[in-house]
Amino acid sequence: xxxxxxxxxRDVARRAGVSITAVSHSLNGxxxxxxxxxxxxxxxxxxLGYQADAFARGMRxxxxxxxxxxxRSLDALGDxxxxxxxxxxxxxxxLSSRALARGLxxxxxxxLTRSPVPPLAFSMDGYVIMSPNAQDPVIDLLDRRGIPxxxxxxxxxxxxxxxxxxxxxxxxxxxxxxHFEAAGAREIVLxxxxxxxxxxxxxxxxxxxxxxxxGVTPRVYEQSERSGLDGGRDAGLRILADGVPEAVFCMTGRxxxxxxxxxxxxxxxVPGQVMIAAASDSEHARSSRPAITAFExxxxxxxxxxxxxxxxxxxxxxxxxxxxxxxxxxxxxSTRKD
Amino acid sequence: xxxxxxxxxRDVARRAGVSITAVSHSLNGxxxxxxxxxxxxxxxxxxLGYQADAFARGMRxxxxxxxxxxxRSLDALGDxxxxxxxxxxxxxxxLSSRALARGLxxxxxxxLTRSPVPPLAFSMDGYVIMSPNAQDPVIDLLDRRGIPxxxxxxxxxxxxxxxxxxxxxxxxxxxxxxHFEAAGAREIVLxxxxxxxxxxxxxxxxxxxxxxxxGVTPRVYEQSERSGLDGGRDAGLRILADGVPEAVFCMTGRxxxxxxxxxxxxxxxVPGQVMIAAASDSEHARSSRPAITAFExxxxxxxxxxxxxxxxxxxxxxxxxxxxxxxxxxxxxSTRKD
DNA sequence: CTGAAAGCGCTAACAC
DNA sequence: GTGTTAGCGCTTTCAG
Numbered sequence: 001x002x003x004x005x006x007x008x009x010r011d012v013a014r015r016a017g018v019s020i021t022a023v024s025h026s027l028n029g030x031x032x033x034x035x036x037x038x039x040x041x042x043x044x045x046x047x048l049g050y051q052a053d054a055f056a057r058g059m060r061x062x063x064x065x066x067x068x069x070x071x072r073s074l075d076a077l078g079d080x081x082x083x084x085x086x087x088x089x090x091x092x093x094x095l096s097s098r099a100l101a102r103g104l105x106x107x108x109x110x111x112l113t114r115s116p117v118p119p120l121a122f123s124m125d126g127y128v129i130m131s132p133n134a135q136d137p138v139i140d141l142l143d144r145r146g147i148p149x150x151x152x153x154x155x156x157x158x159x160x161x162x163x164x165x166x167x168x169x170x171x172x173x174x175x176x177x178x179h180f181e182a183a184g185a186r187e188i189v190l191x192x193x194x195x196x197x198x199x200x201x202x203x204x205x206x207x208x209x210x211x212x213x214x215g216v217t218p219r220v221y222e223q224s225e226r227s228g229l230d231g232g233r234d235a236g237l238r239i240l241a242d243g244v245p246e247a248v249f250c251m252t253g254r255x256x257x258x259x260x261x262x263x264x265x266x267x268x269x270v271p272g273q274v275m276i277a278a279a280s281d282s283e284h285a286r287s288s289r290p291a292i293t294a295f296e297x298x299x300x301x302x303x304x305x306x307x308x309x310x311x312x313x314x315x316x317x318x319x320x321x322x323x324x325x326x327x328x329x330x331x332x333x334s335t336r337k338d
Numbered sequence: 339x340x341x342x343x344x345x346x347x348r349d350v351a352r353r354a355g356v357s358i359t360a361v362s363h364s365l366n367g368x369x370x371x372x373x374x375x376x377x378x379x380x381x382x383x384x385x386l387g388y389q390a391d392a393f394a395r396g397m398r399x400x401x402x403x404x405x406x407x408x409x410r411s412l413d414a415l416g417d418x419x420x421x422x423x424x425x426x427x428x429x430x431x432x433l434s435s436r437a438l439a440r441g442l443x444x445x446x447x448x449x450l451t452r453s454p455v456p457p458l459a460f461s462m463d464g465y466v467i468m469s470p471n472a473q474d475p476v477i478d479l480l481d482r483r484g485i486p487x488x489x490x491x492x493x494x495x496x497x498x499x500x501x502x503x504x505x506x507x508x509x510x511x512x513x514x515x516x517h518f519e520a521a522g523a524r525e526i527v528l529x530x531x532x533x534x535x536x537x538x539x540x541x542x543x544x545x546x547x548x549x550x551x552x553g554v555t556p557r558v559y560e561q562s563e564r565s566g567l568d569g570g571r572d573a574g575l576r577i578l579a580d581g582v583p584e585a586v587f588c589m590t591g592r593x594x595x596x597x598x599x600x601x602x603x604x605x606x607x608v609p610g611q612v613m614i615a616a617a618s619d620s621e622h623a624r625s626s627r628p629a630i631t632a633f634e635x636x637x638x639x640x641x642x643x644x645x646x647x648x649x650x651x652x653x654x655x656x657x658x659x660x661x662x663x664x665x666x667x668x669x670x671x672s673t674r675k676d
Numbered sequence: 677c678t679g680a681a682a683g684c685g686c687t688a689a690c691a692c
Numbered sequence: 693g694t695g696t697t698a699g700c701g702c703t704t705t706c707a708g
């Protein structure tokens with residue numbers, strides 16, 4: 001059952017009146033087969049609805065045309081509910097359709113280090129790891145097993161690791177800081193996430209370096225990515241208690257929306273007195289009033305680059321990275337100062 | 339490469355000083371093996387980090403612990419971008435983690451009838467088809483190949499088909515109509531989607547039957563699920579042009595938000611003059627002002643029921659359905675009449 | 677209780 | 693150009 005209707009290469013060979021080698025070679029364009037035989041075999045295969053058994057083939061060639069996706073940022077959540085960041089919600093679907101276009105199927109594999117590990121997990125051709133953490137056990141496991149992988153986001157603790165792609169986060173960080181600056185803000189607050197990934201680290205570092213260059217005391221408020229709107233409100237209250245800043249930059253759209261609610265509730269004007277922006281766009285950012293300026297990430301472009309790298313890695317055993325895409329800043333009312 | 343580090347059953351056998359049969363039986367709890375041997379084998383397997391090759395195993399037993407997910411509602415979109423309906427965005431992730439808990443991995447397979455079909459596609463143990471269309475070619479293909487599947491949503495053109503699960507849509511439809519009625523509305527308009535699936539059909543049918551029972555002339559406005567907020571605004575304008583109703587019921591949260599924007603723009607009060615509700619919750623519905631009443635679907639519960647059915651089907655060759663879950667009506671300000 | 681051996685469907689040497 | 697054959701790693705009779 002579930003095995004290509006039981007039509008084997010032997011059936012096709014019999015039908016076409018040739019050997020099974022002839023069938024294999026014809027269908028895979030491998031050996032030296034006359035055009036005529038090739039055509040006859042193809043016809044026979046079509047008539048029978050022949051489809052090479054993926055397992056048998058995989059067993060012989062050691063690869064099967066399937067890659068796995070591990071979403072580290074979602075592993076913390078039991079139910080894989082989107083964390084309110086557009087890019088997470090969309091990436092699996094986008095990667096899957098991009099992979100399909102290359103003849104690869106995409107399997108979602110939650111945390112490989114937790115049992116039960118699905119049987120196929122260690123037989124994937126390779127993996128895409130989204131938002132790997134520092135000292136990520138999943139990365140260790142793949143290394144130990146010698147399974148090829150590429151990452152969406154760099155490995156914080158392995159600066160020599162190059163097989164990653166992502167939006168250019170430091171660039172985006174500088175861009176938003178310049179955006180605030182151009183609108184006249186100097187006292188800028190950062191609401192960062194708590195996951196130990198490159199995304200948080202890069203923005204934090206650029207922020208700190210900006211503060212240093214401008215002689216401003218940094219104000220960083222940590223808030224779990226998963227705390228959502230309420231976490232944003234919490235951060236907002238803490239920020240206001242410490243003194244009203246000219247601008248607040250949040251890593252997630254939900255946090256930004258929460259901060260904005262509290263800022264408005266305190267009777268402050270957005271963007272008049274406080275500007276607000278987010279490092280990742282989401283429905284919350286778009287539909288808040290005023291709408292919140294945010295970066296639209298580029299999961300589609302990044303997915304393509306990651307697949308390029310992974311395929312190269314599978315083929316040649318190595319690949320060169322990192323490869324960067326660009327996030328697009330979407331200026332909205334929350335930072336419009338005129 | 340990518341093959342369990344190359345540790346085979348033979349290596350384990352040698353290490354434990356037994357035959358490969360003993361290893362296989364020990365690890366799978368199959369034959370009659372002494373407790374002592376079993377323990378020795380297990381120890382050897384652990385030390386070597388042995389992991390049975392999924393392809394070899396799959397080849398022998400014809401199944402591999404992997405199921406496929408086809409999202410018909412998203413196949414129409416090239417990039418699998420969520421259509422603004424919570425349940426689509428979440429279902430893949432939820433199903434994947436629920437499947438994992440049962441030792442199954444989940445592979446996303448966009449439209450099986452379009453090439454190139456990934457190699458594994460026809461070797462899946464079974465499939466979950468989300469929102470199958472009427473006369474769905476994917477269903478035909480699976481039937482032809484004899485590949486087991488279950489559906490999220492019934493097959494409109496196959497009333498005898500029972501291997502499906504979903505929220506009880508007719509019940510939800512009656513519930514929202516009663517909700518409107520209780521708030522004093524009689525002239526109710528339906529903004530339906532255009533996909534030919536059970537979801538649309540069931541709501542439409544209950545709506546028509548309600549109208550008939552109440553001697554009200556039905557007013558149905560079709561709008562593609564993919565038209566989003568703009569589509570909702572368009573529907574809103576058409577509705578207002580035809581006469582202001584007491585209530586508008588939209589299949590998607592985005593449509594509802596769009597309709598509400600136009601209703602408010604026309605100077606009408608929501609819910610004072612026009613009430614609005616949606617058949618599926620989404621960020622749009624929640625963050626509109628006033629917030630829009632909507633049904634919160636139950637993808638987690640439905641995923642479990644679907645997996646129950648699929649596993650039963652795989653094991654016994656048959657399963658009984660349909661199995662219904664319940665959507666929860668979330669009353670919000672858009673229908674609060676006091 | 678344990679092991680030898682057949683064979684799943686396929687690909688790739690290697691003969692013819 | 694074409695066919696024979698040896699396995700890939702595993703499970704499963706079937707003898708011992």
